[in-house]
Amino acid sequence: MPMITPQEIRGCLHWPGLLDLPAQQALVADLRTVVAAAPLMSPVTPGGRPMSVRMTAAGRLGWITDATGYRYEPRHPSGKPWPPIPPAILALWHRLTGLDRVPDCCLVNFYGEGAKMGLHQDRDEGDFSFPVLSLSLGDEALFRIGGPNRRDPTTSLWLKSGDALLMGGEARLAFHGIDRTRFGSSRLLPQGGRINLTLRVVA
Template identity: 80%
Template sequence: MAIPVEIRGLRYFPGLLDPDAQQSLVADLRKVVAAAPLYAPVTPGGRPMSVRMTSAGRLGWITDARGYRYEPRHPAGQPWPAIPPDVLALWHSLVGLPREPDCCLVNFYGEGAKMGLHQDRDEGDFSFPVLSINLGDEALFRIGGTDRKDPTESFWLKSGDVLLMGGPARLAWHGIDRLRFRSSRLLPGGGRINLTLRVVADGSISPSSS
């Protein structure tokens, strides 16, 4: 296993997934997308996001005019597909807890896509870490502290890199400033896939969905 590097409280595993493991995960994700197609999300203020997304697991993360939340169904109405076993295996290997994630958020970054600084705080229980898996093109990752005004630092994430955001890094502000489009050959058309695995407290589920 790759030796983790500690950066602002997060654990960074560079090159944890070899090329065969990356290809296998992409094949699994194609099945997820076939069952729950990628869609273009908008913020509660109506601003389109530059990423496309979907989810796997018991719940999926949603953003639209009603706000940020978790829902048990895709916007088209069907339940989310199961989280692929190899993705769950990574969670159990690195997190070391019997509790399985409720959501595997799948974000696809095409050319020019980015993600502004944000906190992952819709889960309701921050005692569990967030596991982030990176596949495809290199991305400039920026992380700060728990206050929006804290200074930030950046580094390039490559295909096969994994981040574990727990403890002091669980509520750190973070984002993706830009991609090196077509820097990886993993995805034939270029782009980046990011998976984030989260445990969701039941109180975070949309009341209209229960």
Template identity: 70%
Template structure:
């Protein structure tokens, strides 16, 4: 699939595939994620220190990334006790197409950004094997994405991600600091009430 696309934009080791998903593919993926959210409803997460996060979260996959006062971790079930639904086939096809890997992700973290939501600079480092890439999919409103390096003090660069863009964080960028500063709320018509859905696909263990 990747061979049919223009080469990605490379920024600090982040591979940014502009417009990987066209409008019909975006709408189909939103429908898939809506089904995930019906099975495992969005929750309002808090950090281990008790600070509410501005995004809402759910998960599809074998395990799900969660955060609460017990810490950051992967859990086998939704906080309500129901199992996480499987990762939709279209999402798995995107992962295989953009990475070329046979190994599928264990977790598809789904973050919903409403008006005013953001995500502070962080590293994805709760996984057991950092040799696998992390893939991020943008659906809905434009988001100002900030990218740094593995060193927290290495400085950052930012660019606007649009609906249908896909970012691959592998190699030197796998443990790079990154975050979302803000949205252009209402910049997309994909989600009827506005906002942004971000999918983050991760391999949690090497097995």
């Protein structure tokens, strides 16, 4: 696939339409294998609040949340190891980050109708010098990003199916979230919804 020049938004690099439809469909097929091995969960925050997204993971570690806190674990709550990160997703990581280092986790978030994600920082990892790569599949989502402090001004943009976003450098610890999705705006997933993949180095 041709390389698209990224656009910068608050220190992040955004590749709109990086993945064409066949590439998106291939990734969805790969993710069905991941979900078959590690079923989607309905997470609950340590404070007992249910999150509106469902999630799973692939890789050496997976991120989970429950009454004990936010953390990475080597196994799905079922007790089975997380499945490997599909090669096509790893290839995108290496291509867009330029890193040889393999990510430890590919977090898979599924946004159904009405799902959103409040402003937060990705700070459960041990080394913030590595970026976080986000890949969007399915319905459009209104992404909002600010600065390292929760009250910093924010900027919003619509992420569409096939987009990639890299949060590194000063943007690595920026507060960000998904305010809403346009349910049914994409035909990639037959039942609608959005899949967001975030690849992270944890150690």
